[in-house]
Amino acid sequence: SQQGEEDPQALSIQEGENATMNCSYKTSINNLQWYRQNSGRGLVHLILIRSNEREKHSGRLRVTLDTSKKSSSLLITASRAADTASYFCATDYPNDYKLSFGAGTTVTVRA
Amino acid sequence: GAGVSQSPSNKVTEKGKDVELRCDPISGHTALYWYRQSLGQGLEFLIYFQGNSAPDKSGLPSDRFSAERTGGSVSTLTIQRTQQEDSAVYLCASSLGGSDTIYFGEGSWLTVV
Numbered sequence: 001s002q003q004g005e006e007d008p009q010a011l012s013i014q015e016g017e018n019a020t021m022n023c024s025y026k027t028s029i030n031n032l033q034w035y036r037q038n039s040g041r042g043l044v045h046l047i048l049i050r051s052n053e054r055e056k057h058s059g060r061l062r063v064t065l066d067t068s069k070k071s072s073s074l075l076i077t078a079s080r081a082a083d084t085a086s087y088f089c090a091t092d093y094p095n096d097y098k099l100s101f102g103a104g105t106t107v108t109v110r111a
Numbered sequence: 112g113a114g115v116s117q118s119p120s121n122k123v124t125e126k127g128k129d130v131e132l133r134c135d136p137i138s139g140h141t142a143l144y145w146y147r148q149s150l151g152q153g154l155e156f157l158i159y160f161q162g163n164s165a166p167d168k169s170g171l172p173s174d175r176f177s178a179e180r181t182g183g184s185v186s187t188l189t190i191q192r193t194q195q196e197d198s199a200v201y202l203c204a205s206s207l208g209g210s211d212t213i214y215f216g217e218g219s220w221l222t223v224v
Contacts, residue, residue: 030210042202042217045156050210084134088153092210098167099204099213101154 004032004089006101010025012108019076021105023089024069025073032072033099037086046074046087079109113137115216123222124193132188132219136205143186144213145178146205154202160186161208165172193223 004025013019016083022085023032031050047063049072056063062075076083086106090099116135124130136143145157156170160180171177175193180186190197200218 033213035215041200041220043204043215045212045214048212090154090213097142097161097206097208097210098156098159098170099154100156101146103153 004091004100006087006089006102006105008105010106010108011101012110013079015079015081015109015111017079019079019083019107020111021074021087021107022039023074023102024071025072025089025091025100026070027071027093028067030094030097032063032065033090033092034072034074035062035088035090037088037104063090076107079107081109081111083107084109115203115205117201117212117216117219120217121220121222123224126195126223127175127192129189129191130221132190132192132201132203132221134186134188134203134205134216136184136186136203137214140205140207140214141183141218142206142211142213144206145181145186145188146202146204147199148202148218149199157188157201170199193221195223197221198223 004023007022033048049065060077065072086104088104090101091098118163141162143160146154158178159167178188202218204213204215206213
């Protein structure tokens with residue numbers, strides 16, 4: 001399977017702390033995208049990082065990509081209760097633009 | 112609309128009935144995707160449309176599932192003779208194509224009783 005795999009499966013942190021989750025994949029990718037999902041409904045796009053990029057930032061989010069290790073990380077800094085959600089990485093591959101998703105990391109931010 | 116729109120939001124149907132789920136992609140997006148997510152699981156790819164090309168149907172789980180996209184815009188996912196294992200959230204997404212950002216709708220929650 002070409003699916004990405006997130007690690008850890010679940011993460012519980014105190015408000016204000018940082019949260020880091022990782023994603024690994026098996027074959028060379030075009031892009032890797034991170035999504036957030038609240039309450040099992042629609043996915044909200046967070047960041048797209050291309051295979052020739054190593055790091056991207058968006059507000060309190062930082063994504064890194066290490067193509068030599070076939071892995072990516074998502075860091076949420078200064079977490080808030082509203083960051084409580086499931087986070088998914090998704091990859092697409094050369095000439096195959098459908099996204100392959102991992103099982104996700106469930107993040108709980110405690111007040 | 113500004114985003115991907117799906118209807119109905121929720122659907123409860125009896126086992127054996129057919130259901131249709133609708134997706135309105137973002138205006139101008141040529142690529143459209145359907146995914147399925149069972150409770151507590153990741154997303155399972157179903158089908159992908161890109162412009163006028165033949166759709167990639169490799170993810171459809173059985174011949175009870177079909178999808179069409181009319182006029183390169185609106186798409187309908189049809190599930191015939193629904194089974195209880197079809198209960199899931201069905202998510203539609205669209206993009207400009209290629210390796211562009213893919214945007215998801217809020218999903219249609221299907222419950223088969």
